[in-house]
Amino acid sequence: MRRNTIWVMTAALLALAGCAQKPVEPAAQHQSLASPASAAARAVVPQVASLTVVEVDKLFASAGLVPILRYQPGVLSGLGTVVATDPPAGAILPAGDTVSVLVAGPPGPTLHDYVDAHRETFVGMAADANGVLVVGIHQQADLTKEIETLGRLANGTAYRIQSCPRSWTDLQRIQLELAKRDFVAGAEKLGFAMAIDPLACAVRLTIDLSEPGIAQLTARYQGALVIQKGGASRLG
16 A cells, blocks of 8 residues: 555656656747748838939838839829828838838929839839940830830830830849948948949949958859949948
């Protein structure tokens, strides 16, 4: 009888010990919630109402977000200025996300205005070495739909189409990454300039960088980044 009593007490103690270990589970669950994905960079949609498109681009670049223009021909008040954004100002988004920027009125009358107003279709526009305008268009866009409009807006000016594998949005995100100044050791001290180059269908980075650094960066972006050596004033 005494042995049975000892066995029951031992079993009870083991059961209590097992229960004492259960609170460890929430700690393990907490660790899984703190994964790298949950720590992804966030950005706040800036307040840009009543500003011009040029001002919008600067503020969105500083915020780490990509503005997509949506012109509103039916809105006649404050032509050329921002009416609202979607999502609205103050919204918190993953860094690099796109935001629709509603602009009062139609785009301007020039070919450049039209290309800049349709960032999901076009990469940009620039003149080549011969002075011919080059219109970079994303390869997934419907070119046949755009040809007539481009010809009319060119108004006799020579131009050609450049098909690009990456969109303006893709290249703008690369610019946002480079603007963090962590792409190579010491980048925060380097002066450089960058812009989307529709002729190369890439971001063009002007910087004094070593050959190994250039090779490393070029390989990382796989054709989306063109680097030319040269000095440039430090950007903010």
